[in-house]
Amino acid sequence: MADFAKNIEIVLDDKTYGLHLVFHKGEAYPVIGAVSGSITASIDSLGRIIFVHHGVHLALTAPDSVTGLYGSSTEKWDYLTFRPAVLNDDNQRFIIRDKKILTANKEFILKVYKNTLYISKNALDYYDFHLSDKSAHFLSHPSEVFNFSFKTPISWLYEEKGVVYYVESKRSALDFITEYYYNPITGHIAQYHKESGELYGLTSSSNIDTWEYIHFQPCKDEMTTKEKENNKNQFFQLLLVDNKAIILDAYGNNLRVKTYGPYWGVPYFVNPSYANQDDANTPIDYFYLDNAISDLSRFTHKSLETCSKGAPQAPILDPRLAHRKTSRELLGLGNDFQLTDAWKRRLHAIATTCIRGVVSRIGMCGVCLLQSYQIVLELLRYTDNPLQSGGALFDTRENTDPFISFTSRFPGLALALEIPGEFIRRVSDPAYMPTRAAHAHTGMSYTMLAGYQVSTTPMLDSTQFPTRLNEMLHAEAGNVWIVFVYSIDSSGRTNQMVGHALPFVRTRDGLIAIRTNTPNRTYESYAHDLFPLRDLRAILNVLTTGFNHTIRYVQLVHVDHPIANPFSQTLTCHSFAQASQ
The missing domain is CATH 2.80.10 (Trefoil (Acidic Fibroblast Growth Factor, subunit A))
Known part of the structure; x- marks a missing residue:
């Protein structure tokens, strides 16, 4: 912030003053004084006037006792204060007009009384001030948002x-x-x-x-x-x-x-x-x-994905297709979606980006889940033109570890996956694992699919999951899921549960399971398994690898339409990515 922070010069009775932070009776006030030694501050694109006090971002804040934005307006006038800069307090937003500072809703002009900034319901109250030409120009050219608290x-x-x-x-x-x-x-x-x-x-x-x-x-x-x-x-x-x-x-x-x-x-x-x-x-x-914190979380994780150095170019919609795309389908599957040969080759490229015998993961996200997230993101974003190289999350290349590319391109997302893994790894009681795993799956899916509406089931046992799996068979074409399955070896050689994840997509031809973590598999063999599943037994055959495992738990993550995030109207992913570095 230091690069774009400057003194704020206030002109009152033809004298120029600077702005100071003064603590008085347990409160931090903006007080005018000598320009020398005054605080340096900046204004961002949200209109927040922020300076750094011992490493803390403090913002000029209008008194809610007067504005009444978040409660009752009980006072005719009151002093401004400094508070931690946040995104969700409109009392911290200001505009510059005719060298004066106004609240963002233009209802109040900042004034000075006893050398302290205040606002009043009476526009004629004294004392009015204006900014120096230099400060008026500076504050009329806001910086990018750098505080996301x-x-x-x-x-x-x-x-x-x-x-x-x-x-x-x-x-x-x-x-x-x-x-x-x-x-x-x-x-x-x-x-x-x-x-x-x-x-x-x-x-x-x-x-x-x-x-x-x-x-x-x-x-x-x-x-x-x-x-x-x-x-x-x-x-x-x-x-x-x-x-x-x-x-x-x-x-x-x-x-x-x-x-x-x-x-x-x-x-x-x-x-x-x-x-x-x-x-x-x-x-x-x-x-x-x-x-609104859910929207903020989605925005920050979406920013980490779309504005990191390795983010692929956004899809370009073919104008000839626009007339048949509803608002729901602009960045998603339509009900006429089919797995073309190009898509089958793309899915094969993703699923074979792994190394046989090498177990790699971040937290509790293994290769199968990382590939599942990439498959879903690419299906929804590049529906009509599948990528031929690169990838939404990692670069595809046979017989390589996808996490190397992923962590290099998206270090922020990689970090976000680590903590849920600790949340699960340290659970000692097997009876408690399903609940914790379901929580972690949900949190990770909110993170990795932040631009989309995501809904999840709880962890389902053998009395519950057949019904939910059956519902996928009869869902409308265009639906996409990630299925988490926990199973044990049917031979009884071990009681240790093994987790796996793979996407399912409902095409116009039927429900198709998309295999993940298939190292060294030929394209012909992989494409052969991309056929519509007609009944519950066929789904279970996929989830149990030919009934060689006994399913204990299943969780479904349904990925729906893109979400319009309110923070996208006022913030840019570039600004968050820059602030995160």
Whole structure:
């Protein structure tokens, strides 16, 4: 940010002043004073005026007591303050007009009283100021967005009473909302101390054997390379399902509260290897966040995929096809989709990008799942013109490890896959694995397919999955799924479950299973298996490799139409990719 931050010069009574941060009675105020020593700030394309205070991005914030954007307008006038810069606070958005600073909705002009910036409902209130020519020009040319933080409460539902409790540092409260600041770039989840302008981030550790109460330590939005390397204890990932999340630290431990007992509502981290034993007093793992955080998560992961250095060129739609494409099908399969020879060759190229006998993975994502994500993305994006080289996620080349290309091209996505793997790997009780695996599959699919509407089933047992598999046979043409299957060897030689993933696509000719992780397989042999499945037995034959395995669990991930993300209207994937470097 330092490259485009400058002093903001304010002219009042023909004298030029600079802007200073002053702490007074537990609050951070914007106060005018000498230009020398004044803060340097910038304005981004969202209209946020941001400066860096000890590594924390603080933004000029209009008082909601006057604007009433998020509550009642109770005051005729009030002072502006500095608050952590976030995407979801319109009180932090301003415009420049005639060398004056206005709130983004143009209702209030910033004024000065007792050397402090304020806004008033009375436009005639004193004292008016204007920006110097230099500052007016500077603030009229915004920078790209570089801060992607989001403020949100963390809450949980007490189902028996139907009430929501809000997580604080050492308890949960019914009548007081604590705001947390989530930075998807640094991974911190922090509380703001307004008396010092500092952030204190949720902090975990690598040596949690069973469980540990949460604690907070100072954190920053801007860090040196060395600080980033040592940031692991304050890096958190959200496994999102709509606006609910499992909050994971970098070691796979998750945030939890108990809903009963002497320590109900006290937040703590639990090691996944201990989680199933920690069943007293009805613990809760899912937390509610701000409704828009799911959109933010989709945007950030979509940005990592589409704006990384290895992202393939976006598909070009043939104008001759536009008339037969509905809005649902603009970047997806139509009900007339068929697997042409070109598509069969492309699928073969993807499925044979692996090495026989070599087990490679990131977290719990193995070759079969990475190939499944690539197949689905390419089917939906390049429906009429399959790629002949490269790839949506990794470069296709027979007898090579796809993860080498993937991690080189998309390091941010690779990192996002690691933590769910820790979440599963450390589960010691087999009975608890299906639930955890289902959560991880859902979170990973939200990440890797961030531009699409994704819906998932829970983990289905043998009494449930036949019905859901049968439904795929009768679905409308154009539907796409990824099927996760967990099975054991039918011979009884081992009881160890083995996981596998592969896509299914409903073409106009029927339901087709697309094999994954097929090293050294010839094109003729691979294409021979791309035939329509006519009944449930045929599906089970594929999932059990000719009934050589017994299925224990199945989970379906249905991938539907592209989603219009509201953040795409105001943010660019390029800006997020740049900020993430």
